[in-house]
Amino acid sequence: MSSFKQPALSVVDGAGGDVATEPPSFSAGDLAHALGLGTNLLVGRFRVDLSSGSWWWSDEIYTMHGWKRHEVEPGLEALSSRKHPDDRSRVVRAATEALRLGRPFACSHRIVDRKGRTRSVVVIGQGSRGGSGHSPELIGYVVDATPVQKEALARRSSAVVTRAFVSQAVIEQAKGVIMAVRGVSEETAERLLLEAAGRADIPLRLAADQVMTRLRVDREPAGVTQAVLARVLDGVEPVGRPRGHDPLLTRRPRKAAR
Template sequence: MTKAGAPHRVGGFLYHRAGDRWEWSDTVARMHGYQPGTVTPTTELLLAHKHPDDRAHVAHTLHTIRTSGGAFSSRHRIIDTKGVTRSVVVVGDRLLGDTAETIGSSGFYIDVTDTLETSITEAVDEVVADITASRGAIEQAKGMLMLIYRIPADRAFDVLVWHSQQTNVKLRDIADQLLARVAGKLDVPVTLRTRFDHLLLHGN
């Protein structure tokens, strides 16, 4: 059965590849019918709460989260401990470790049981697009730092994070600003560009 008038709520989650561990916020626990702190979420428990018609789709999404990571979104139904069916949207992205390796996923649940389908789709598409755009700018900025300073990817990411913390500016904005400044103010010498052309075309 579906409970009419269920309030719209938002709660977060974390997934750690090490130990195949999940963490739920208090809100997400309540969405599934549990009092906060009374259950340890597992992949098996997550799947057990999915509506039978949505379980295969969610299992595929969970496999992706647990292996390759990346930005994702899923609209499906869950059945709580009292048998109440709720429609939820789950949005997330990869969780990075200290050396910029993917160590899991993080994101949030939205209880959209009484929300219009068009509004849900538009909101989710916007969030996922923003995640993808953020990653593209950050990866480009990392590449610039790696080339200029001859440092590995994890150190380049550390530089961006440090600058973000020092200036209290979001990481994506730091990357966007760097890309804009380089494009507008940094001229590549002809000799360097010629050498790059040769490497690109001939490889030595």
């Protein structure tokens, strides 16, 4: 495996001699592990000569927008034509200040590629005011962050589905116990559970969770009897709110009139 090695540094000691120090080396694998974690993203480069107004893009920026290199001339008109309609009026003050002062900036917006697909991109750049004999320019990168957003959405969706399955599983367990102990149909078992939830004014899942939790504690040696089940269903109770969120409990008492 190839390795990268930092150049040796010369340190001047008090006697005026140079002492060469051998810096630690690191492998390409170490570097990839430290910098290349996560999702691989498409990154393009751009450069703008602010004096002449000429643009240059790398192939990746063409790809993000759905263009081929010969199909469009890099510039503001091309970029504006692909910006998402809802984001066209957004002006990022940080970018304006970066161009004026030569500071780095980063901002994000959406584009609509040639196939009509919405993509989220992050623009990173830095304005250079230019020195002697050099024109001011803006240089930077465009990162297609769409895969990251899709992964985040997929994780949230998966979490919602998981919670739904867990919630439904508890309800089905409680209904199954009622059906087995009372010898009733699924519709009747669900109605009994709904009635218990209604009396306590809580969601069906919380009522089912209370029923299953108390059955594990209150069950008799012979198992869950009808008496135990009736006691548990009647014992379903409201779920108390934290004291700090109760306006009646956190309200300060009025001072007595003198």
